[in-house]
Amino acid sequence: MRIIICVKRVAVLSDDVAFTDDGLAVDPDYLDFTLNEWDACAVDEAIRIRDAVGEGEVVVVTAGDPDADGELRRCLAMGADRAVRVWTEALRQPDPLTVAHALAEVIRPEEPDLVLCGVQSSDALQGATGAALAGFLDLPVVAVVTMIAYDATTRTATVHRELEGGMIDVVETTTPAVLTIQTGINRPRYVTFRAIQEAQGRDVAVQVAEPFGRRAYGIRGMSMPTRRRAEMIGGNPTEIAARILQIVRGSSAA
Amino acid sequence: MSGVLIVAEHRQGALREVTLELIAAAKELKNAGVGPLAVAMLGSDVSAMLGVVALDGVDEIIHVPVAMDEFNGEVYRQALPALIRQRRPLVLLTGFTVDAMSYAPALAASLGLGFASDVTGCSAQKGWLTATRGLYAGKVQVQLDFGDGAPVLLMLRPGAWSPAGGFGSPVVTRLEAGVDLSQVRIKHREYITPQTEGIDLGTSDFILAIGRGVGEKDNVPVFERLADRLGATLACSRPLVDSGWLPHARQVGQSGATVKPELYLALGISGAVEHLAGMKASGTIIAVNSDPEAAIFNVAHYGAVTDLFALAEALEQLT
Numbered sequence A: 001m002r003i004i005i006c007v008k009r010v011a012v013l014s015d016d017v018a019f020t021d022d023g024l025a026v027d028p029d030y031l032d033f034t035l036n037e038w039d040a041c042a043v044d045e046a047i048r049i050r051d052a053v054g055e056g057e058v059v060v061v062t063a064g065d066p067d068a069d070g071e072l073r074r075c076l077a078m079g080a081d082r083a084v085r086v087w088t089e090a091l092r093q094p095d096p097l098t099v100a101h102a103l104a105e106v107i108r109p110e111e112p113d114l115v116l117c118g119v120q121s122s123d124a125l126q127g128a129t130g131a132a133l134a135g136f137l138d139l140p141v142v143a144v145v146t147m148i149a150y151d152a153t154t155r156t157a158t159v160h161r162e163l164e165g166g167m168i169d170v171v172e173t174t175t176p177a178v179l180t181i182q183t184g185i186n187r188p189r190y191v192t193f194r195a196i197q198e199a200q201g202r203d204v205a206v207q208v209a210e211p212f213g214r215r216a217y218g219i220r221g222m223s224m225p226t227r228r229r230a231e232m233i234g235g236n237p238t239e240i241a242a243r244i245l246q247i248v249r250g251s252s253a254a
Numbered sequence B: 001m002s003g004v005l006i007v008a009e010h011r012q013g014a015l016r017e018v019t020l021e022l023i024a025a026a027k028e029l030k031n032a033g034v035g036p037l038a039v040a041m042l043g044s045d046v047s048a049m050l051g052v053v054a055l056d057g058v059d060e061i062i063h064v065p066v067a068m069d070e071f072n073g074e075v076y077r078q079a080l081p082a083l084i085r086q087r088r089p090l091v092l093l094t095g096f097t098v099d100a101m102s103y104a105p106a107l108a109a110s111l112g113l114g115f116a117s118d119v120t121g122c123s124a125q126k127g128w129l130t131a132t133r134g135l136y137a138g139k140v141q142v143q144l145d146f147g148d149g150a151p152v153l154l155m156l157r158p159g160a161w162s163p164a165g166g167f168g169s170p171v172v173t174r175l176e177a178g179v180d181l182s183q184v185r186i187k188h189r190e191y192i193t194p195q196t197e198g199i200d201l202g203t204s205d206f207i208l209a210i211g212r213g214v215g216e217k218d219n220v221p222v223f224e225r226l227a228d229r230l231g232a233t234l235a236c237s238r239p240l241v242d243s244g245w246l247p248h249a250r251q252v253g254q255s256g257a258t259v260k261p262e263l264y265l266a267l268g269i270s271g272a273v274e275h276l277a278g279m280k281a282s283g284t285i286i287a288v289n290s291d292p293e294a295a296i297f298n299v300a301h302y303g304a305v306t307d308l309f310a311l312a313e314a315l316e317q318l319t
């Protein structure tokens, strides 16, 4: 069987923020990068399924520029078999439809049995790319999945869909299908420094996709949200603790 | 092409609150000249919910009969294109909810709609739509527009609009969307309600909640003891449950408990929307975090930038 996981190199904002001159993006100097937490769970889950089935291939795919190769190699170090990076100029302004379309172009010919995405990316928080991908591929999609039982004989998957409040909706889907993976489905395996080093020498296949030709949105501008700030308590930990206790004792709750 | 079409959300026979928030947002767009406001309801029998949706400002409720009552994204992906072709709305609204996450983006992709999710504000001017959403855990806001006037599907963040109220008298119509249940690839099996393990965060007046800032499992007992000493109930953010350090019954947030204690003391919690969804209505919120920019400080009444272990130790010494 073949499992494809879409993984994203996500940006983490440092304490300071500055925008680019056109005001349409955050200046990359103020960003750090890492593998999206949800995607690490998805990769781990794919490896588990492959190993449980006893055969098959786990392929990680990202849509982005060569800077994302580091995150792909991290997934190889976790145990993925192959890495593909897709690029199209439209990805300079990524929106979920543009990204999903580019991903679909490389995933379709792979004829996967399962496609796993994260529920959301920690920087863009769109919760949309996985289901959009299912739209382009015309596959069923289940969002916010916390358990997967794949049956290789019937080629169906019984999955837990986590609803608001924590209730689980148990559903069964035919495969191929797209599943968006929620944290907690597993505890992603530890990757050794040695495995990461070894993965540095592995290949990342690069493909160029046709542009979608339509954008989900245009960006007009960025700004810092106006904030209602808490009243800040200063001082050393003892002084802060004393003030907190005062607030606690002043309320009728304690 | 004109008007706003809302997709109502319901579960186990009850309308979900977010639908009323969508109506509130849609009324703003309607007043800005986008056109009439219709609410689509998919299901076999929606009559019991009609009264809740028949609110002031709603012009039409469209019942799309489908012989399936549990939510199924496949049904929505089949039915909504027909509905959109018929009614040609300018704007489609759904909640940014678990259900909508499994059909709305797919619809936007296959129909080539304008699209944005987790939207916290939207407005229209002469048929041009703009929307606002957050980036980088809400630390940055981005303003979006949607170009050439194709329909735009917006998924609105639950809680960002106050629910609409006031009764109205919309017409109720029926629209056959030609759903073919034999083509539905997903089957609902059952619901499983989470274990409460005798813990009820909802009744506590004072909650001490810990987040990923506690670092490791072995540190959790420190805060169990602290909560005991302070007379507080211990709660946590999702990563602690994901890691198996505390049971799900102690999780506050969108996929956990919704709480409204008089006092909520948050230690080492960043303030992700999904966490805030479960506790922002608390009476007094005190947040302690080593990051002065943590989003939790935007909902907290009191905040302190310090190491939570040093603070826990100081609190223990003073009590």
Ligand SMILES: Cc1cc2nc3c(=O)[nH]c(=O)nc-3n(C[C@H](O)[C@H](O)[C@H](O)COP(=O)(O)OP(=O)(O)OC[C@H]3O[C@@H](n4cnc5c(N)ncnc54)[C@H](O)[C@@H]3O)c2cc1C
Residues within 6 Å of the ligand: A119, A120, A144, B210, B211, B212, B213, B214, B236, B237, B238, B239, B251, B252, B253, B254, B255, B256, B257, B267, B268, B269, B270, B271, B272, B273, B274, B275, B278, B288, B289, B290, B291, B294, B306, B307, B308, B309
């Ligand atoms: C569909 C969905 C549902 C979700 N439901 C929930 C939910 O119900 N509840 C929930 O909580 N989350 C939920 N989440 C997850 C949510 O998006 C966040 O990932 C989560 O809330 C982060 O938890 P945290 O704040 O503890 O961790 P982090 O975001 O990692 O924050 C840890 C914080 O601790 C601070 N810190 C670190 N060390 C120290 C120290 N020594 N002293 C003081 N401060 C320190 C850091 O500055 C940081 O702000 C959901 C996500 C999705 C997609």
Ligand SMILES: Nc1ncnc2c1ncn2[C@@H]1O[C@H](COP(=O)(O)O)[C@@H](O)[C@H]1O
Residues within 6 Å of the ligand: A005, A006, A007, A008, A009, A036, A038, A039, A061, A062, A063, A064, A094, A096, A099, A103, A116, A117, A118, A119, A120, A121, A122, A124, A125, A126, A127, A128, A129, A130
């Ligand atoms: N540029 C990308 N490359 C590969 N996968 C992506 C990319 N952007 C988003 N995804 C996938 O879509 C999921 C949800 O992201 P988002 O819709 O941005 O919240 C992520 O967890 C990834 O699995």
